[in-house]
Amino acid sequence: MNTRRLISTTMSALTCVAAIVAVLPLLLIFGFLLVKGASAVSVDFFLHLPKPVGEPGGGVANAIVGSLIMIGLAVVVGLPIGIAGGVYLADSRDRHLPWAVRFIADVLNGVPSIVVGIFAYTLVVLPMRRFSALAGGLALGFILIPIVLRTTEEMVRLVPNALREAGLGLGIPRWRVTLRIVLPSARAGILTGVMVAVARIAGETAPLLFTALGNRFWHQGLDQPIAALPLQIYAYAISPYDDWHRQAWAGALVLITLVFLASFAARVATRGRTIAR
């Protein structure tokens, strides 16, 4: 009896240790970002273009703007498909298609983002014969779709049937019930899905390497190469210059702050409901 209790206690303690070790890297990473990044973040950092090697100062303003432009493009491309598909999944009574779409969306969610980059490359960069913001935005949009799709489905399912029935009972056509009653009721939850997706694509680097390419200047149109914050961090991190390393840490601190703000907004939007990550 005592041995069994001892084993139980030991195993419980071990799982507790595992949980602590699992969250430890977060504290380490965040600590280093704060220590190494905070000193390099200044007002200039947010307002200026990158400077050539050797000149101190310079910032990542163009990269932040570039990231925002491509996130915007991704939302424009991916949001309508994701939301419409999500509503379809929640409402459809078809036998096979919803199951297939759900499965495909989940599998797509696990496709390496660099492969999505190659896809956008063949779809946009090859025909246009140049790297462009458009290609980067499309790649990010492709990553956004499955995430928005699955959260929308879940949130639409959470809308009480009584609301739908009340609308239908008043003789409102089904499509208007969906647009005017169901979607507004699920708005907070859908917004969560969008924020989660934005948080994810904001940090994506791999699909931008050969679509957006990066740029050391302000953006020059959607058909031109464009800077992005993750690309800039990558370029600085693998460079041999100390000053650029410093800027990489600062850029990473800015990026992770943006990502966490988006995730946090997502959590607050659906407080008290099933949290969809």
Next chain:
Amino acid sequence: MVAASVSRAATADAPPPGRVVRRMRAGLGDRLFGLGLTGAAWIIVLLAGALVAALGWEAREAIATFGWRFLTTSVWDPVQGRFGALPFIYGTLVSALLALVIAVPLSLGAAIFLAELAPAWIRSPIAFLIEMLAAVPSVVYGLWGIFVLVPWLRDWVEPPLGATLGFLPLFQGPPYGIGMLAAGVILAIMVVPYITSVSREVLLAVPRSQREAALGIGATRWETTRIAVLRYGRSGLVGAILLGLGRALGETMAVTMVIGNRPEVALSLFAPGYTMASVIANEFTEATSEIYVSALVEIGLLLLVVTIAVNGLARLLVWSVGGPARGGRE
């Protein structure tokens, strides 16, 4: 119109809630709207098909030129136009397996702690921290890897490992810091949150009665977890691990930044390596000849096929425990 739908709904023989909707005749607006929604669903299916087709098409030249030899030869010589992907396949598999060896015990332990054993007040803060870890961008892991993890491994971990376990070929050679071990460790850190959160959901989906039955026959808490919860959720847990494997196989930036990027098959974990995702990341924009691009796309296609297989299997396993609505999310 109003009267018609109301009476139709009312005359139905006490139908279950969802059915009322079904029995009304769809108007033009409804049909168009339904068509739009179905269209969106089909777009997702088509996109997935287009993804595979586009990569297959761009890789056709390499597939035709090298055939199966592409998978088994290890010469990577862009100048001569000779390409073999073996070092990348090897690097991807070894780094991902190493990551799982480190991450699986930690993740399962953490998931069991969070779902079964932890006091209620501590569960959501820890779950929250683990979710934050999943939100950290890959390039940030890479940055931390280069400047913190790699020096630490070089100075504190690899020398003692080499001194004590150096008789194994795995731990021989000079400690560079950069290399397969660093890639495995950074990947482990990155997949822990995925495996933990999916396993936790799987464990939470195990019916309460399972636990009560075990406790009722006098099992301790750990025995309950082991015989009633873990066994019941076993296929879901395997699915969670496969999801982590899928992530580890395709992870690009962080690995590229710490693995050393040398296309060689080396047995030692201290030696630099190269993965499928990293070679695409590093060389795609520099690839000048068509066959070079085609070979890189073929590596991407391989990666795609492998991750689709791993993720598909993982989904089916996770769904088998909790159903699509539950295990579907990550």
